[in-house]
Amino acid sequence: LVRSAVTGVGSYLPEEIVTNADLAKIVDTSDEWIVARTGIRQRRRARPDQPTSDLAVEAAKKALLEAGRTAAEVDLIIVATTTPDLTFPAVASIVQRKLGCPVGIAFDVQAVCSGFVYALSVADGFVSRGQARCALVIGAEEMTRLMDWTDRTTCVLFGDGAGAVVVEPVEGQGTKADRGVLGFALRCDGNKTDLLYVDGGPASTGTVGHLRMAGNQVFRHAVVNIAEGIGAAAAAAGVTIAEIDWFVPHQANQRIISGVGERLGLDENKVISTVALHANTSAASIPLAWDAAIRDGRIKRGDLVMLEAMGGGLTWGACAVRM
Numbered sequence: 001l002v003r004s005a006v007t008g009v010g011s012y013l014p015e016e017i018v019t020n021a022d023l024a025k026i027v028d029t030s031d032e033w034i035v036a037r038t039g040i041r042q043r044r045r046a047r048p049d050q051p052t053s054d055l056a057v058e059a060a061k062k063a064l065l066e067a068g069r070t071a072a073e074v075d076l077i078i079v080a081t082t083t084p085d086l087t088f089p090a091v092a093s094i095v096q097r098k099l100g101c102p103v104g105i106a107f108d109v110q111a112v113c114s115g116f117v118y119a120l121s122v123a124d125g126f127v128s129r130g131q132a133r134c135a136l137v138i139g140a141e142e143m144t145r146l147m148d149w150t151d152r153t154t155c156v157l158f159g160d161g162a163g164a165v166v167v168e169p170v171e172g173q174g175t176k177a178d179r180g181v182l183g184f185a186l187r188c189d190g191n192k193t194d195l196l197y198v199d200g201g202p203a204s205t206g207t208v209g210h211l212r213m214a215g216n217q218v219f220r221h222a223v224v225n226i227a228e229g230i231g232a233a234a235a236a237a238g239v240t241i242a243e244i245d246w247f248v249p250h251q252a253n254q255r256i257i258s259g260v261g262e263r264l265g266l267d268e269n270k271v272i273s274t275v276a277l278h279a280n281t282s283a284a285s286i287p288l289a290w291d292a293a294i295r296d297g298r299i300k301r302g303d304l305v306m307l308e309a310m311g312g313g314l315t316w317g318a319c320a321v322r323m
């Protein structure tokens with residue numbers, strides 16, 4: 001086995017900004033309520049003619065540029081998404097065509113908000129076994145397509161966007177100080193599917209459906225599960241929580257992010273938060289936040305980063321990466 005590493009990170013947000021005040025015009029809510037309960041101030045929304053694959057392609061181009069790679073070198077594409085352009089083919093297949101990548105491996109991973117962590121673990125497996133040398137792992141979502149715009153308890157929480165990373169084999173000792181993906185923890189508790197789901201699909205209603213959520217219960221599970229996942233991923237990576245330079249959480253709600261921080265006794269200056277600007281972009285939120293913190297100079301080469309997420313399934317997970 002060889003070590004895999006994340007060599008480039010990129011992201012893309014659609015242009016249109018939807019503020020809390022905009023939503024207060026269509027449902028009975030207020031900027032004050034949304035900010036106090038979630039920390040969200042705005043979200044982005046894709047154009048009607050802009051499918052998930054378009055967001056994915058823009059994020060992927062930036063990640064490839066950062067890694068110093070070209071589309072011609074990509075031999076594996078994994079897209080984590082719960083909002084594909086079409087039921088099939090996979091968004092990854094469409095991305096391969098739009099980027100002009102050669103024939104290789106391409107498929108989607110569906111683990112909702114935990115999708116990016118799941119997808120990164122799959123790519124790590126391919127690269128570690130020598131079955132891929134230049135992998136694109138993309139989280140791309142248009143959650144606004146799944147909203148019931150009459151349901152104020154959900155429609156204020158979500159947004160659209162995409163983030164991508166390039167994963168490649170690296171030389172080195174393979175110690176925790178060396179660049180690379182160090183360890184994972186992945187979980188699913190299928191007994192809790194009814195807490196967070198979309199009420200449609202090809203094999204049930206034949207419709208796309210809308211997102212439904214028991215917000216309070218999801219909140220409780222999120223804090224406990226994410227904290228557990230971080231501990232397990234740190235153990236798998238052979239690092240302590242104190243050694244971690246940056247926490248890059250899935251951006252669902254500032255109160256979940258802060259709750260996890262309090263539970264684990266984290267320094268809040270080490271926790272990246274973009275939820276105010278991006279809202280919950282499901283599988284896209286981790287690479288979007290990761291990229292923002294690289295661009296603003298916080299996360300640097302050599303830093304130890306912990307990615308963490310929970311979402312529908314219920315799925316959750318975490319991953320330790322040395323930059």
Ligand code: ACO
Nearest residue numbers: 029033037113152153156215216218219222252253310311
């Ligand atoms: N504007 C105004 N009032 C609202 C809104 C809104 N947008 N939404 C709900 N309310 C009202 C409710 O109707 C309720 O009114 P009532 O007391 O008259 O019945 C009141 O506010 C309180 O509702 P709660 O659901 O108890 O509010 P809570 O403090 O739990 O906040 C929230 C709701 C923000 C959804 C919270 O439960 C939460 O963040 N849960 C986590 C869910 C999440 O982020 N999921 C994302 C997917 S999973 C993941 O990514 C981790």
